[in-house]
Every structure is written in structure tokens, then in C-alpha cells.
Amino acid sequence: MKRTNKTWIKTSFLMCSLFMLLILGSCKKEEAKDYADIMTEGEMDAELTSPPHVPKPVGNRTAMKLKLNMEIKEQEGTMTDGVKYTYWTFGGSVPGSFIRTRVGDEVEFHLKNHPDNKLPHNIDLHAVTGPGGGATSSLVAPGHEKVFSFKVINPGLYVYHCATAPVGMHIANGMYGLILVEPEGGLPPVDKEYYVMQGDFYTQGEYGAKGLQPFDMNKAVKETPDYVVFNGKVGALTNGGELTAKVGETVRLFVGNGGPNLVSSFHVIGEIFDSVHIEGGSTINKNVQTTLIPAGGAAIVDFKVETPGTFILVDHSIFRAFNKGALGMLKVEGKENKNIYSGTIQEGIYLPEGGTIQKMPGESTAKTAIPKRTVAEKINIGKEIFGTTCFACHQSEGQGIPSTFPPLAKSDYLNADSKRAIKTILHGLTGEVTVNGKKYNNVMPAQNLSDDEIANVLTYIYNSWGNNKTEVTPEMVKALR
Numbered sequence: 449m450k451r452t453n454k455t456w457i458k459t460s461f462l463m464c465s466l467f468m469l470l471i472l473g474s475c476k477k478e479e480a481k482d483y484a485d486i487m488t489e490g491e492m493d494a495e496l497t498s499p500p501h502v503p504k505p506v507g508n509r510t511a512m513k514l515k516l517n518m519e520i521k522e523q524e525g526t527m528t529d530g531v532k533y534t535y536w537t538f539g540g541s542v543p544g545s546f547i548r549t550r551v552g553d554e555v556e557f558h559l560k561n562h563p564d565n566k567l568p569h570n571i572d573l574h575a576v577t578g579p580g581g582g583a584t585s586s587l588v589a590p591g592h593e594k595v596f597s598f599k600v601i602n603p604g605l606y607v608y609h610c611a612t613a614p615v616g617m618h619i620a621n622g623m624y625g626l627i628l629v630e631p632e633g634g635l636p637p638v639d640k641e642y643y644v645m646q647g648d649f650y651t652q653g654e655y656g657a658k659g660l661q662p663f664d665m666n667k668a669v670k671e672t673p674d675y676v677v678f679n680g681k682v683g684a685l686t687n688g689g690e691l692t693a694k695v696g697e698t699v700r701l702f703v704g705n706g707g708p709n710l711v712s713s714f715h716v717i718g719e720i721f722d723s724v725h726i727e728g729g730s731t732i733n734k735n736v737q738t739t740l741i742p743a744g745g746a747a748i749v750d751f752k753v754e755t756p757g758t759f760i761l762v763d764h765s766i767f768r769a770f771n772k773g774a775l776g777m778l779k780v781e782g783k784e785n786k787n788i789y790s791g792t793i794q795e796g797i798y799l800p801e802g803g804t805i806q807k808m809p810g811e812s813t814a815k816t817a818i819p820k821r822t823v824a825e826k827i828n829i830g831k832e833i834f835g836t837t838c839f840a841c842h843q844s845e846g847q848g849i850p851s852t853f854p855p856l857a858k859s860d861y862l863n864a865d866s867k868r869a870i871k872t873i874l875h876g877l878t879g880e881v882t883v884n885g886k887k888y889n890n891v892m893p894a895q896n897l898s899d900d901e902i903a904n905v906l907t908y909i910y911n912s913w914g915n916n917k918t919e920v921t922p923e924m925v926k927a928l929r
């Protein structure tokens with residue numbers, strides 16, 4: 449009996465192993481499928497789009513011959529308010545036009561160098577199997593056109609860039625973009641698709657220094673950029689350029705990093721990537737918070753948006769986001785879903801050392817009568833709140849940080865209108881504001897504070913650092929909530 453049992457186990461083990469081997473074998477074959485021999489059927493013009501848009505999905509179409517016309521333009525553009533930069537572009541945008549193909553396509557690439565340009569350029573596409581990724585066949589002088597052709601045989605999301613010497617300088621000036629090679633049958637459909645690409649820029653003036661800023665080779669070599677941005681400029685994805693979606697939709701971001709130097713720790717504040725094509729390849733990672741995108745690399749991130757709100761795209765090397773421009777927005781509209789995100793349920797001040805206004809759990813703000821406070825009491829409490837909530841951005845003496853966080857000390861903006869100041873704290877502030885003659889174009893998130901807390905912190909600020917001594921009351925805040 450024992451013996452038969454053992455034999456049986458042995459046999460089934462052997463069978464299992466054989467079976468596994470068979471499965472593995474067939475899997476392997478599938479992965480290594482050779483697309484070099486796929487025949488193309490028919491011909492069409494490739495659709496090109498500028499960021500943040502992408503051409504329509506390939507769907508079920510067969511491999512085809514794609515005629516692709518790309519024009520190189522050297523042109524002046526805006527880096528941020530009052531700051532100009534001479535960009536070198538593929539197709540007139542930074543990043544360059546998005547190219548969408550399917551595996552097996554044969555691309556006939558026409559690279560045109562506009563006659564008004566000053567320099568020769570070429571293109572190295574990481575999706576190309578061949579010398580220089582096309583660079584060796586595509587060097588083209590101003591007023592000329594070069595044609596070369598290639599077959600895309602590996603599915604994935606790939607960077608392309610100029611590779612003309614000095615290569616770093618051509619990339620630093622914006623000469624990069626993405627080419628997508630979809631697998632057979634296409635990527636799984638989603639509701640929204642967008643194109644986002646990070647790049648670092650090196651200017652002779654510091655961040656925000658006005659005027660036309662020439663490229664700074666020294667800073668580029670030292671890898672100390674003044675700007676790190678999405679889609680070629682500060683604020684490309686804010687102030688009307690926000691990406692949008694509706695609650696319940698699935699969103700796909702094709703994210704690239706042109707560099708030339710920095711690696712991106714790509715993150716969306718308040719979202720988790722349901723799936724990520726790591727490095728733009730075929731391996732899918734699930735439930736990712738931050739994905740690393742190398743210079744000259746890419747990733748495809750998919751997620752479903754379940755709650756409304758503004759979700760902030762950042763390079764989580766976070767000073768780049770708040771001080772160098774690597775910040776974008778995804779605005780999601782629709783019905784709240786309290787199951788997934790409750791919003792603030794309870795709020796109160798936390799003063800570990802003998803705080804006077806702690807609240808008991810469950811006590812609702814509405815029921816608690818706010819005690820009458822003297823201006824001096826308000827200033828005291830307000831100072832604590834400032835030190836925990838506002839100070840990180842506006843700094844300890846309300847002096848702010850040039851070009852990034854406006855001052856609250858002697859702020860003409862603050863002193864001109866206390867209602868506006870209250871609303872700023874209640875609802876946040878984005879878009880351009882001018883404070884003491886300097887422009888700011890950044891994001892202040894809405895602050896989760898009670899009427900009383902806002903009254904106290906503003907009274908403190910108005911009674912400090914040379915401001916106009918306004919007293920703000922909880923009633924004033926309530927009226928604007």
C-alpha cells in the first residue's frame with residue numbers, strides 16, 4: 449500500500465513537472481515572438497500630436513506602413529512668466545510630437561529641418577533596431593529633409609531624442625519625445641490617455657530671472673538645473689492646462705523623461721497607480737506609489753479615479769516640484785465617494801503642552817460655541833497655528849521664498865483685502881498673483897482649519913511683521929465658507 453502510494457506520488461510529480469515545462473516553454477515562445485517577419489498590409493499617414501495629447505489607439509489594425517512627417521523647429525517660447533527660452537523642438541512642442549505605432553509597423557520617417565533653423569539635427573529613436581537608433585541616417589541640415597525607414601519589432605514606450613553633437617545641449621534644449629509601440633491588438637482600452645514628459649533646463653539666470661535666458665553649459669555639466677518641468681515649461685499642466693477626468697474613469701499616462709541629467713521619481717499625490725509598465729516595457733507592476741523613470745526612459749501608468757479633487761503630478765524629489773517647476777495637475781470632477789475618502793471628519797487644534805482649545809472626539813464643530821477671545825489671545829493661538837501649518841511654505845517671519853511662496857510680511861495683497869485672505873485659506877489659491885510687485889504662479893492647497901483657527905491665524909499674521917493690524921473674527925470666516 450505504502451509503496452503504491454509513493455509510486456503514485458512520484459508519477460504525478462513527474463507529470464506535473466513535465467506539464468509545467470510545457471507551459472513555461474510555450475510562455476517563453478510567446479514572449480520571444482519575432483515581429484521582424486510580420487508583413488505589413490497597406491499604408492497610412494502617421495497621426496502626430498503635441499502634448500498632453502496622444503493619437504488614437506491602434507486597436508485591432510494589422511501592421512502597416514506608416515508615413516511620418518516630422519519638422520524640426522528652433523523657436524522662442526516661455527519657460528515661466530517673464531522668462532523666455534529658445535527651444536529646439538521636434539514638431540514645434542516640448543516634448544516633441546507623440547508617435548503611435550503597433551508592433552510590426554514599418555515607419556517611413558521624413559525628418560525635415562526648417563530653413564530658418566541655425567543648426568543640423570538628427571533623431572535617435574529608442575524603438576529602432578539599428579545603428580544610432582536612426583541617428584546615423586538622419587543628420588539633416590537646415591532647409592533639408594532626410595528619409596529613412598525602420599520596422600518596430602519590440603512593443604513598449606520609447607524615448608526619441610536628437611543625437612547631434614553636443615548631444616547634451618540638443619536634449620537640454622528640448623529635443624526629445626515619445627514613440628509608443630503597441631502590442632498586437634493594442635493596449636487595454638482606457639477612458640483617458642495623456643502624454644507627460646519631464647525635462648531639466650539650465651539657464652544663465654537663476655529660477656525666475658527675467659528675459660530671454662541662454663542655455664548654461666556649466667550648470668548642465670554640473671547637473672544643477674534651474675528648472676525641472678513637465679511638458680517643457682513651468683505650469684504647462686496647471687492654470688488651464690490641467691489634465692482632466694471624471695470620477696469612475698480609467699486614466700493612462702504615457703510618462704517620459706528626456707533628462708538630459710535627472711532621474712524622475714514620478715508620483716501623483718492622492719492616487720495609487722493600479723498598474724505600471726516598468727521602464728515602458730512588458731513587465732507590469734501593480735499598486736505602485738512612485739515609479740522611477742530614468743533619463744532617456746519611460747513608463748506607462750494606469751489608474752482609476754474614484755474621488756473628485758485635484759491630484760498633483762510631481763517629481764517626488766520634492767524641491768524640484770515646489771521650487772523648480774516639476775508640478776502638474778489632474779482635475780477630477782464627479783460625485784464624492786465617502787467610502788473611499790471621507791474628507792475631514794473632525795478637526796481641532798493639537799496643542800500638546802497645555803493647549804486650551806482641544807476638542808473631545810465626536811464633538812461637532814457646529815455645537816461648540818467659540819469662546820470670545822481678546823486680540824492678544826488670538827495672536828497667541830494664531831502663532832501656534834502659523835508655526836505648524838503655514839510656516840513650511842511662508843517661512844518663520846512670513847518672508848516667503850522668492851518666486852515660489854509669496855511673503856505674508858508687509859504683503860500688499862494680504863493687507864488690501866481680508867475677505868480674499870480668508871478665502872485663500874478656506875479654498876486654496878492657484879494662478880498668477882502679484883504680491884509686492886512680484887509675480888507668483890504656484891499652488892496653495894486649501895487648509896483644513898476651523899473658522900476659529902482661521903480667525904486666529906489671520907489675526908496673528910495681520911498683527912505681525914508690519915501688517916495692518918486687522919482683527920479677523922470666526923463670524924467673518926463663517927460667512928465666506
Ligand SMILES: [Cu+2]
Nearest residue numbers: 569610612618
Ligand atoms: Cu538637435
